Amino acid sequence: MVEHISGAMVRSHIAALQTRVGPALYDQLFDQLGREDQEDLRLVTPLSWVRIDALERLYTLLAPSQKLSVAELHTQIASQVVGQAVTTIWRALLRLTSDNLLVSKTPVIFKRAYQQGSAKVIKSQPREAEIEVQDWPEMSEFALRGLRVGIESTLRAAGRSNPRGVARRTREGAIIRLEWDR
Secondary structure: OOOEEEHHHHHHHHHHHHHHHOHHHHHHHHOOOOHHHHHHHHOOOOOOEEEHHHHHHHHHHHHHHHOOOHHHHHHHHHHHHHHHHOOHHHHHHHHOOOHHHHHHOHHHHHHHHEOOOEEEEEEEEOOEEEEEEEOOOOOOHHHHHHHHHHHHHHHHHOOOOOOEEEEEEOOOOEEEEEEOOO
8 A cells, every 4th residue: 555645744844854954955865766756746735645655765865964864854854844833823722722632633633644544542641642543554664653753743832741652563553652741
């Protein structure tokens, strides 16, 4: 199965990557991508779906220029992108939202970000939650890391202290266990 992520998310990642590495180096490394990946990433719109592996290959080319692993660069950029997406107004409102209500929105946000699979809250208590990814047994490490970092970053933007998640694979997808200090 070919995995897809929302064009809106990809555009945010591309903008953050261009800023991080600089336009000249970005263009130079982007030109090393295969033609299909270049077309997917150049023609992306907020309403399109982009192959996750194309975005991952872009990270693979850019990470060495930052002296980082793909996982490190992806974690930093994904955290930045989600943090920026939660505007000042939303940030203030999210700080007043209960942990349960905040976590309960994960399945809706998941569907806007990923074309395949689904997410289900299987545990939600103050300062902890578990999210199950279903119907996506081949979920890539890149997609799983992006989801985990996105949830952590949303919790952080909502004023939760030191959010941290651990993902484990299941037959249907994965379970992400999250904790935060408050």
